[in-house]
Amino acid sequence: MTELRxxxxxxxxxxxxxxxxxxxxCTQACPVVPVTDLFPGPKTVGPQAQRFRDPDxxxxxxxxxxxxGCGICTLVCPHGVRVMEINTQAKAxxxxxxxxxxxxxxxxxxxxxxxxxxxxxxxxxxLFRFKPFRWMAEKTLGISARAAFPTWAGxxxxxxxxxxxxxxxxxxxESRPVVVYYHGCSTNSYEPRIGKLAxxxxxxxxxxxxxxxxxxxxxxxxxxxxxxxxxQFARKNTQSLADYARRGVPIVGTSGSCIxxxxxxxxxxxxxxxADTKALARGIYDISEFLWNLHRQxxxxxxxRPVSAFPPEVRALIGDSIVxxxxxxxxxxxxxxxxxxxxxxxxPELRAVEMDAECCGIAGTYGYKAEKRQIxxxxxxPLFRRIRESGAQLAVCDTETCRWHIAQxxxxxxxxxxxLLAHAYGITPDSPAVSV
Amino acid sequence: xxxxxxxxxDVLVIGGGATGAxxxxxxxxxxxxxxLAEQNDIATGTSGRYHGLxxxxxxxxxxxxxxxxxxxxxxxxxxxxxxxxxxxxGGWFAAFPPDDPEYIPHWLAGCKAVGIPTESVxxxxxxxxxxxxxxKAYAIYRVPDAACDSFELxxxxxxxxxxxxxxxxxxxxxCSIEKAGGKVIGAxxxxxxxxxxxRVHAGAxxxxxxxxxxxxxxxxxxxxxxxxxxxxxVAMNVRWVNTIINRLATPGDGDILVPVGTxxxxxxxxxxxxxxxxxxxxxEEVTQMLDAAEVMIPDFRKARALRAWAGVRPLYDxxxxxxxxxxxxxxxxxxxxxxxxxxxxHADVGAAGMLSIxxxxxxxxxxxxxKIADEVCQYLGVRAVCRTAETAxxxxxxxxxxxxxxxxxxxxLHQLEHAPTHNNLICECEIVTRDxxxxxxxxxxxxxxxxxxxRDLRLGMGPCQAGFCxxxxxxxxxxxxxxxxxxxxxxxxxxxxxxxxxxxxxxxxHQLRQxxxxxxxxxxxxxxxxxxxxxxxxxx
Ligand SMILES: Cc1cc2nc3c(=O)[nH]c(=O)nc-3n(C[C@H](O)[C@H](O)[C@H](O)COP(=O)(O)OP(=O)(O)OC[C@H]3O[C@@H](n4cnc5c(N)ncnc54)[C@H](O)[C@@H]3O)c2cc1C
Ligand code: SF4
Ligand code: SF4
Ligand code: SF4
Numbered sequence: 001m002t003e004l005r006x007x008x009x010x011x012x013x014x015x016x017x018x019x020x021x022x023x024x025x026c027t028q029a030c031p032v033v034p035v036t037d038l039f040p041g042p043k044t045v046g047p048q049a050q051r052f053r054d055p056d057x058x059x060x061x062x063x064x065x066x067x068x069g070c071g072i073c074t075l076v077c078p079h080g081v082r083v084m085e086i087n088t089q090a091k092a093x094x095x096x097x098x099x100x101x102x103x104x105x106x107x108x109x110x111x112x113x114x115x116x117x118x119x120x121x122x123x124x125x126x127l128f129r130f131k132p133f134r135w136m137a138e139k140t141l142g143i144s145a146r147a148a149f150p151t152w153a154g155x156x157x158x159x160x161x162x163x164x165x166x167x168x169x170x171x172x173x174e175s176r177p178v179v180v181y182y183h184g185c186s187t188n189s190y191e192p193r194i195g196k197l198a199x200x201x202x203x204x205x206x207x208x209x210x211x212x213x214x215x216x217x218x219x220x221x222x223x224x225x226x227x228x229x230x231x232q233f234a235r236k237n238t239q240s241l242a243d244y245a246r247r248g249v250p251i252v253g254t255s256g257s258c259i260x261x262x263x264x265x266x267x268x269x270x271x272x273x274x275a276d277t278k279a280l281a282r283g284i285y286d287i288s289e290f291l292w293n294l295h296r297q298x299x300x301x302x303x304x305r306p307v308s309a310f311p312p313e314v315r316a317l318i319g320d321s322i323v324x325x326x327x328x329x330x331x332x333x334x335x336x337x338x339x340x341x342x343x344x345x346x347x348p349e350l351r352a353v354e355m356d357a358e359c360c361g362i363a364g365t366y367g368y369k370a371e372k373r374q375i376x377x378x379x380x381x382p383l384f385r386r387i388r389e390s391g392a393q394l395a396v397c398d399t400e401t402c403r404w405h406i407a408q409x410x411x412x413x414x415x416x417x418x419x420l421l422a423h424a425y426g427i428t429p430d431s432p433a434v435s436v
Numbered sequence: 437x438x439x440x441x442x443x444x445x446d447v448l449v450i451g452g453g454a455t456g457a458x459x460x461x462x463x464x465x466x467x468x469x470x471x472l473a474e475q476n477d478i479a480t481g482t483s484g485r486y487h488g489l490x491x492x493x494x495x496x497x498x499x500x501x502x503x504x505x506x507x508x509x510x511x512x513x514x515x516x517x518x519x520x521x522x523x524x525x526g527g528w529f530a531a532f533p534p535d536d537p538e539y540i541p542h543w544l545a546g547c548k549a550v551g552i553p554t555e556s557v558x559x560x561x562x563x564x565x566x567x568x569x570x571x572k573a574y575a576i577y578r579v580p581d582a583a584c585d586s587f588e589l590x591x592x593x594x595x596x597x598x599x600x601x602x603x604x605x606x607x608x609x610x611c612s613i614e615k616a617g618g619k620v621i622g623a624x625x626x627x628x629x630x631x632x633x634x635r636v637h638a639g640a641x642x643x644x645x646x647x648x649x650x651x652x653x654x655x656x657x658x659x660x661x662x663x664x665x666x667x668x669x670v671a672m673n674v675r676w677v678n679t680i681i682n683r684l685a686t687p688g689d690g691d692i693l694v695p696v697g698t699x700x701x702x703x704x705x706x707x708x709x710x711x712x713x714x715x716x717x718x719x720e721e722v723t724q725m726l727d728a729a730e731v732m733i734p735d736f737r738k739a740r741a742l743r744a745w746a747g748v749r750p751l752y753d754x755x756x757x758x759x760x761x762x763x764x765x766x767x768x769x770x771x772x773x774x775x776x777x778x779x780x781x782h783a784d785v786g787a788a789g790m791l792s793i794x795x796x797x798x799x800x801x802x803x804x805x806x807k808i809a810d811e812v813c814q815y816l817g818v819r820a821v822c823r824t825a826e827t828a829x830x831x832x833x834x835x836x837x838x839x840x841x842x843x844x845x846x847x848x849l850h851q852l853e854h855a856p857t858h859n860n861l862i863c864e865c866e867i868v869t870r871d872x873x874x875x876x877x878x879x880x881x882x883x884x885x886x887x888x889x890x891r892d893l894r895l896g897m898g899p900c901q902a903g904f905c906x907x908x909x910x911x912x913x914x915x916x917x918x919x920x921x922x923x924x925x926x927x928x929x930x931x932x933x934x935x936x937x938x939x940x941x942x943x944x945x946h947q948l949r950q951x952x953x954x955x956x957x958x959x960x961x962x963x964x965x966x967x968x969x970x971x972x973x974x975x976x
Contacts, residue, residue: 018673044861052846
C-alpha cells in the first residue's frame with residue numbers, strides 16, 4: 001500500500017500544539033512580551049492560534065510576526081510544544097500570503113551580499129556607516145538605520161583556506177583524525193578571522209580539518225519566511241555534509257545559530273525529515289561543545305597561557321574585570337549547557353561570568369527591521385546594563401549578530417569564545433601551521 | 437402558587453431543540469401567534485448533544501430508505517437557507533478491513549434509489565486530501581455531508597421566528613397540559629428563574645420535546661412509546677480530518693468521524709436506557725469509540741481527548757410497523773428503529789389539538805416542522821403554506837458565504853487580531869474576549885449561567901476545559917450582572933463541575949495533566965467549593 005506521508009504527523013511541529021497545558025511558562029519566559037503590546041505572547045500566537053489555523057487559508061493573525069524566533073519558548077515548555085517552530089511556520093505562511101517583501105528578501109539573502117560585497121569592502125564599509133545612506137535604507141526598505149552592520153573583511157575565509165592549502169600549510173598527515181569545519185556565511189565574508197582561529201585550534205588539537213563545499217545555513221531565509229529557498233540551502237548542506245556525519249566524521253561550526261538550524265530547524269521548522277537531514281543533525285557540533293567533549297575525554301590540549309601572557313591590547317581590555325559571557329538564545333536551544341563558559345574556565349586568570357539575561361534582542365535579522373528595532377533594543381537592555389555595570393570592556397558571545405548588537409549597545413568589545421581560546425593557545429589568525 | 441402571568445397565542449410549542457425551533461419559525465412565518473417553551477436554555481437537549489452531522493442520508497441508504505430520502509432532500513435545503521451554520525467539509529463513505537465488500541453494491545444501489553450523489557475517490561487522491569486516513573481503505577465514495585453547528589442553527593431559527601413575532605421562553609418548563617371539552621386549551625409553565633407560573637392559552641399544542649415527548653404526552657393523558665437511545669461522543673483536540681468519514685458498512689458503533697471547528701468528534705454508541713436524562717458516559721464506551729476510530733485513523737487516540745458527552749436519541753417505536761420498516765424491534769441496541777419521523781394526534785384520548793412530532797434527525801428538522809405545522813393549520817382551520825424551504829435564514833454580519841468552507845475556522849483569530857487590545861482575552865483556548873462576554877451577559881437581563889455563555893460563545897470548551905477562563909469569566913459575570921460574590925463563586929463552582937463531568941471519562945495522558953493543573957487552580961489556589969457528587973445527572 002502506498003505510504004504518502006514522509007513521517008507520522010505525531011512527530012510534526014503543528015501536532016505538538018496538542019500538548020499545551022496553557023501553563024503560561026513560555027509567556028513568562030518570552031523576552032518580547034514584556035517590552036511591547038504588539039505581541040500577545042508565545043502561548044497565544046503559538047499553540048492557541050494553531051487550533052484556529054486552516055491549512056488552506058492564510059492565518060489572519062499578523063501579530064505572530066512579532067515573534068523574534070529566539071526559541072526560548074520551545075526551550076522552556078515543559079510539555080514539548082515546539083512554540084517557536086509553530087510561530088516560524090505561521091510567519092512563513094503569512095509572508096507567502098502577503099507577497100514579496102524586498103526588505104525581507106534583502107535580509108534573507110545576506111549570504112549573497114557577503115560574497116558579492118567582498119571586492120567592494122572599503123566602499124561598502126564606508127557606505128554602511130554613512131548616516132544619510134542608512135536613513136535612505138530605512139525610509140525606502142524599512143531596514144533600521146540604527147542597527148549595527150558588519151564590516152566586510154575584504155577577503156573570504158574560503159579564499160584564505162584555498163591559498164593556505166596551495167601553500168601546503170595545512171597539516172594533512174593521514175594519521176590525523178578528520179573534522180569538517182562549517183563556517184557559515186558570516187565567518188566567510190565578515191569575520192574570516194574566527195574561521196582561521198577555529199581551524200588552527202582544531203589542528204593544534206591534532207585534527208586534520210577539511211572544508212567541503214557548503215551553503216549558508218538558510219536561517220535568515222527561514223526567519224524571513226522564504227522557506228522554499230531555505231530548503232534549497234538546507235539540501236545543499238545535507239548533500240555535501242551528511243555523508244561525513246554518517247562516516248562518523250564530526251562537523252564543527254563556530255556560529256551557534258547556524259548550527260542550531262542544521263541540528264533542529266531543518267527538521268522541525270522546514271519540515272525536512274529525510275535520512276540525510278537526520279544524520280547531519282546528529283553529527284554536527286558547536287565548536288565549544290566539541291572541544292569540551294574532547295576535554296571530558298581527556299583529549300583537549302590544555303597548554304593555556306594565563307591572561308597575563310595575552311597580547312597587551314587584550315590584557316588592557318580585560319584588566320581586572322570579569323569577562324561577561326552571554327549565551328545566545330539559539331545556543332541555549334542546543335540543550336548542551338554552556339560549554340564555552342566551561343572552556344573559558346580552563347584559562348588561567350580568566351574570570352568569565354555568565355550574564356544572567358535572557359536575550360540580547362537582535363534575533364538574527366529581527367532587530368534589523370525598522371518596526372522591530374526598538375523592541376530589539378528594549379529586550380537586550382538588561383543585558384547591556386549588566387555589562388556596563390560590570391565595568392568590563394571585553395565580553396564573549398557565540399553568535400555573530402548577537403556579538404555586533406551587544407557591542408553596539410553596551411560599548412564593550414565582544415569576542416567569539418575561540419578568540420580567547422586562541423590567545424590562550426598563542427594562536428593568531430595568521431600563525432604558521434602548528435604541527436603536533 | 438398563583439399564576440402570575442398569562443399569555444394568549446394560537447399555538448404553544450414545547451421543546452427548544454431544532455424541531456421545536458423549526459416549528460416555531462414555520463408557524464410564525466405562516467402568520468400564527470406562536471410561543472415556544474423550553475425548560476432549559478435552547479439547544480440543551482439532544483440538539484445540543486448530537487454528533488454534528490448534516491447527513492447526506494448515505495448512512496440510512498440500505499436499511500432505512502425513507503429516512504435517507506428525507507436527509508438528502510433536507511441537506512440541499514439547509515445548505516441553501518442556513519449556510520452560516522455549516523462547514524462544508526463534504527463526507528466520505530470508506531470501507532476498511534474487516535468491512536464486508538458485499539455491502540458496497542447494496543449501498544450504491546440504495547443511494548441511487550433515493551438520489552444521494554456518490555463519487556468514487558481513489559486511494560491516492562484520498563490520502564492527498566486526508567493524509568491521516570488509514571491507507572488500508574479499499575473503497576471510498578464522496579457524498580454531500582456537512583458539519584453543522586446546532587447552537588448556531590437553533591439560535592438562528594428562534595431569531596428568525598422572533599422577526600415574525602414568535603416568542604421563545606427559555607427556562608420555562610411545561611408542568612401540565614390543560615384540556616377542556618375533549619381538546620387541549622393550553623398549558624401551565626413554571627419560570628425556572630424565579631419560580632413564577634405562567635398560564636398559556638393556546639388553540640393547539642405541539643409536543644416537540646424530543647426524548648421527553650413521552651412525558652409531555654402523558655401530561656395530556658396520551659401514551660407514546662418512545663425509545664431512549666443513548667449515544668456517546670468523544671472530541672479530540674486534533675482535527676485529524678477535514679472531511680467527514682463514515683464507515684462504508686452496516687451502521688454500527690463509532691463509525692463516523694466529524695471535524696467540527698477546532699476539534700474532531702468520533703461517535704457514537706447506541707444503548708437503550710430508561711430515562712431521557714440518563715447522560716452517563718461509561719468508560720468502556722469511550723474505549724470502544726477510540727478503538728473504532730483507529731480503524732479509520734490509525735493514530736487517533738494519540739491526540740488529546742478533550743471531552744466526552746452523551747445525547748439521547750428520541751426514537752419513536754410505533755406499535756405497528758409500517759411497510760419496509762425494519763423487523764426485529766428493539767434489542768438492547770436502538771439501531772433497528774427507523775430514523776424517519778411521525779406526526780401523532782392525540783384526539784383519541786380527549787386531547788384534540790395536541791400533536792406530537794417524534795423521531796427524525798436534526799438534519800430533517802425542517803421537514804418535521806413542516807409536516808406538523810401542516811397538521812396544526814388543518815386543525816385550526818388556517819390556510820397558509822409553508823415557506824421555510826425557500827426563505828433564507830438571517831445571517832450574522834461576519835458571514836460572507838463565498839468560501840468553500842461556508843463557516844470558516846480562522847474567523848475568531850481574525851476577530852481577535854482586530855480587537856482593540858490583546859489583554860481582554862478571557863477564554864484563550866476558544867478565543868472569547870471580555871467584550872463578547874459582556875455583550876452576551878447584558879443581552880440576557882433575566883440572568884445567564886456560565887454554561888449558557890459556554891453555549892453562546894464556546895467559553896471553556898478548549899483544551900484547558902475552563903482551567904484558565906472559568907475564574908475570569910466568573911469575575912466578568914459578577915461585575916457585569918452585579919452579582920454578590922457568593923453568587924459568582926457558586927456560578928463558578930457549578931460551571932467547573934459541569935466541565936469536569938465531560939472530562940472525567942478521559943483522564944489519561946495530557947488531559948490528566950491538564951485536569952491536575954485545573955484542580956490545583958480551582959481547589960488549591962482558589963479554594964472553589966466542591967459540589968456534592970451527583971447521584972445522577974438530572975436536568976437541573
Ligand atoms: C448521540 C447522538 C448523535 C446524533 N447525531 C446526529 C447527527 O449527526 N445528525 C443528525 O441529523 N441527527 C443526529 N442525532 C439526532 C438528533 O440530534 C435529534 O434527532 C434531534 O436533535 C432532536 O431534536 P429535538 O428538537 O426533537 O429534540 P431536543 O433537542 O432534545 O429538544 C427537546 C427539548 O424539549 C425540552 N423539554 C423537555 N421537556 C420539557 C418540558 N416539560 N417543558 C419544556 N421543555 C421541555 C428539552 O429540554 C429539550 O431541549 C443524534 C442524536 C444522538 C443522541
Ligand atoms: S506552550 Fe508549553 S509552556 Fe507555553 S503554555 Fe503551553 S504548555 Fe505551557
Ligand atoms: S521564539 Fe522567542 S520571541 Fe518568539 S514567542 Fe518564543 S520566546 Fe517569544
Ligand atoms: S546563520 Fe550562519 S550560515 Fe546562516 S546566514 Fe547567518 S552566518 Fe550564514
